Amino acid sequence: MKVNGRVLMSLCVAVVGVIVVIMALRWPFKTALFPVIIAIPIVLMAVAELVMGLRGMKKSGKGGVDFKLSEDVDPKVAMRRTLVTFAWIVGFFLLIVLLGFPIAVLLFLFLNLKWQAKEGWRLTLILTAATSVFFYGLFIRLLDIHFYEGVILRALGLV
Amino acid sequence: MFDAFTEGLFMVLQWKPFIYLLIGSFIGFWVGILPGLGGGATLALMIPFIYKMTPQEALPFLLGMHSVVQTTGDITSILFGIPGESTTVATIVDGYPMAKKGEAGRALGAALMSSLVGALFGAGFLAISIPIVRPLVLAFGSPEMLMVILLGLTCISTLSGHGKRGLLLGLLSGGLGFLCSLVGQDRQAGILRFTFGQLYLWNGLQIIPVVVGLFAIPEVVDLAVRGTAIAGNVSYGKLGKGVREGIRDTFRHFWLTVRCSAIGSFIGILPGLGGGVAQWVSYAHATQSAKTVEEQDAFGKGDVRGVLGPGAANNSKEGAGLIPTVAFGIPASSGMAILMGAFFLMGLVPGPEMLTKHLSLTFSMVWTIVISNIIIVAVSLLFINKIANMTTIRGAILIPFILLLAFIGSYTANNHLGDLVVTLIFGGLGYFMVRFGWPRPPFILGFILGKLAETYLYTSTTRYGAAWLLRPKVMIIFCIAVAVALYPFFQRRRLSRKEASHEG
Numbered sequence: 089m090k091v092n093g094r095v096l097m098s099l100c101v102a103v104v105g106v107i108v109v110i111m112a113l114r115w116p117f118k119t120a121l122f123p124v125i126i127a128i129p130i131v132l133m134a135v136a137e138l139v140m141g142l143r144g145m146k147k148s149g150k151g152g153v154d155f156k157l158s159e160d161v162d163p164k165v166a167m168r169r170t171l172v173t174f175a176w177i178v179g180f181f182l183l184i185v186l187l188g189f190p191i192a193v194l195l196f197l198f199l200n201l202k203w204q205a206k207e208g209w210r211l212t213l214i215l216t217a218a219t220s221v222f223f224y225g226l227f228i229r230l231l232d233i234h235f236y237e238g239v240i241l242r243a244l245g246l247v
Numbered sequence: 248m249f250d251a252f253t254e255g256l257f258m259v260l261q262w263k264p265f266i267y268l269l270i271g272s273f274i275g276f277w278v279g280i281l282p283g284l285g286g287g288a289t290l291a292l293m294i295p296f297i298y299k300m301t302p303q304e305a306l307p308f309l310l311g312m313h314s315v316v317q318t319t320g321d322i323t324s325i326l327f328g329i330p331g332e333s334t335t336v337a338t339i340v341d342g343y344p345m346a347k348k349g350e351a352g353r354a355l356g357a358a359l360m361s362s363l364v365g366a367l368f369g370a371g372f373l374a375i376s377i378p379i380v381r382p383l384v385l386a387f388g389s390p391e392m393l394m395v396i397l398l399g400l401t402c403i404s405t406l407s408g409h410g411k412r413g414l415l416l417g418l419l420s421g422g423l424g425f426l427c428s429l430v431g432q433d434r435q436a437g438i439l440r441f442t443f444g445q446l447y448l449w450n451g452l453q454i455i456p457v458v459v460g461l462f463a464i465p466e467v468v469d470l471a472v473r474g475t476a477i478a479g480n481v482s483y484g485k486l487g488k489g490v491r492e493g494i495r496d497t498f499r500h501f502w503l504t505v506r507c508s509a510i511g512s513f514i515g516i517l518p519g520l521g522g523g524v525a526q527w528v529s530y531a532h533a534t535q536s537a538k539t540v541e542e543q544d545a546f547g548k549g550d551v552r553g554v555l556g557p558g559a560a561n562n563s564k565e566g567a568g569l570i571p572t573v574a575f576g577i578p579a580s581s582g583m584a585i586l587m588g589a590f591f592l593m594g595l596v597p598g599p600e601m602l603t604k605h606l607s608l609t610f611s612m613v614w615t616i617v618i619s620n621i622i623i624v625a626v627s628l629l630f631i632n633k634i635a636n637m638t639t640i641r642g643a644i645l646i647p648f649i650l651l652l653a654f655i656g657s658y659t660a661n662n663h664l665g666d667l668v669v670t671l672i673f674g675g676l677g678y679f680m681v682r683f684g685w686p687r688p689p690f691i692l693g694f695i696l697g698k699l700a701e702t703y704l705y706t707s708t709t710r711y712g713a714a715w716l717l718r719p720k721v722m723i724i725f726c727i728a729v730a731v732a733l734y735p736f737f738q739r740r741r742l743s744r745k746e747a748s749h750e751g
Contacts, residue, residue: 172471173467
């Protein structure tokens with residue numbers, strides 16, 4: 089018996105399928121028809137995949153046509169870089185929530201280029217300034233997109 | 248008829264319509280390149296500008312913009328692994344690995360040239376097929392459309408890995424996409440499903456944040472893990488050299504390009520399906536052109552045929568999509584629905600009048616598609632070296648810009664923070680799917696078509712009960728779906744046997 093990420097993923101999908109069926113039971117026929125018709129085969133297929141995974145059956149052939157993660161990097165380094173990248177992505181999101189889009193864009197670019205990409209001051213400042221001007225000119229002035237202002241600016245009454 | 252055809256050409260070549268065509272194409276060029284800025288949405292933004300234009304000026308402006316968006320959307324998909332448009336996702340599957348191998352120029356050359364072939368095919372299809380297509384479109388009811396969706400999903404599921412387990416994962420992934428499309432208020436009874444008390448989810452999940460999260464985030468993470476440029480360690484200046492090779496590839500696999508254009512055109516005329524399906528079905532068809540097991544395994548790792556197929560289909564469906572819109576007033580896609588709105592603004596009523604009284608105007612649309620695509624492909628080819636060399640920029644510098652584009656692209660779907668949350672969630676899901684070998688293409692197709700499939704299923708069941716399953720066309724399409732599902736097994740067995748006999 090072999091429990092790995094793929095098995096856990098099948099388990100999660102099977103659970104989601106079961107939840108959909110249970111929730112659908114409370115809905116009228118016309119609302120529940122499609123979810124039930126889709127969720128039941130999903131549960132069955134996920135269980136089949138789960139069993140195959142637990143038995144340690146490998147995917148036959150060389151896999152499907154989709155992007156593959158690089159395998160030529162030391163797994164420990166790869167894991168560390170993956171976590172750091174996800175942290176930057178989540179950090180960017182939090183910056184947007186707190187400070188709003190325009191300021192977050194400027195700060196994220198500057199911080200990422202300076203500390204993550206380890207670029208020099210000159211290139212960092214030029215790229216940050218140019219992107220900010222492009223962002224402001226195209227999205228705010230020309231396309232008139234209303235960007236989120238951020239919790240802090242709203243709390244301070246600056247917007 | 249011929250007079251109207253030439254009159255249509257001269258109509259577009261008059262200086263004012265031609266200037267508007269150039270402006271429209273220029274806007275379309277950038278809309279295609281920037282992720283999240285969709286062709287349909289931009290079309291809607293441009294509608295206010297046509298109030299003072301005549302139909303002869305407004306149509307080249309709008310259609311010139313709309314018809315080149317897919318062409319340049321492929322550029323972003325190939326270079327950065329982010330779909331420039333939701334209809335250029337399939338190009339990523341082989342285009343981005345080509346860029347990673349240092350073949351960005353070749354991939355771009357192939358994508359641009361196949362796009363041009365596709366666009367010309369679609370325009371030709373529009374010009375000649377109106378009388379032929381009419382009975383076909385009208386013969387497809389809800390049950391048949393539902394089966395066409397299932398056929399599309401089966402096509403893409405067969406790409407998900409070889410053997411039974413690969414097909415199982417593909418179908419599971421497609422099913423999961425269907426489930427995600429259920430979020431929001433259902434169309435039949437107005438019941439809220441899986442909204443968890445969030446007003447944002449009432450309208451369901453939007454395609455752009457989902458696609459950007461699912462595709463861009465795993466690619467960004469992988470780029471960071473590799474610590475190199477997208478094109479690995481290939482040096483600056485060597486990438487553009489493959490452009491001619493990419494153009495030659497289009498003609499080397501010319502029949503494949505034409506067949507995929509035909510697939511795109513056929514799907515393009517079916518209302519509601521559009522580029523989301525056309526790109527994947529044509530991709531599936533491209534993989535079936537493999538002659539050996541090794542060739543088949545090369546798909547997804549940078550086979551140029553995986554770029555040619557979707558590239559051609561994306562563009563050919565644009566011309567074909569105009570057929571039901573112009574001839575029957577049935578818009579084939581959301582973009583066409585907006586365009587139809589513009590028709591009414593200009594005082595044009597889609598229907599028989601467009602094929603009689605306004606025939607030369609209808610043909611001017613054909614010429615607009617042809618001319619705008621030729622111009623944009625020529626301009627893109629002119630700057631392709633510079634464009635391709637963007638993949639030699641150090642990954643660490645590119646990552647913040649890719650993330651910025653991804654976040655802005657997602658946010659513009661609803662101008663709501665929820666779009667970013669959806670991107671993050673689907674980014675995580677996409678990463679785990681890639682890590683554990685779950686294919687993402689069937690998920691996207693299931694997600695795009697879920698709502699439509701539900702509507703067709705409900706309409707079929709309420710109108711015909713279970714009897715719709717026995718309709719001849721439904722049974723024929725079902726048999727084709729079964730054959731498509733089984734074909735890879737037979738193909739692989741045949742190829743293995745052939746190789747064994749060669750070795751023996």
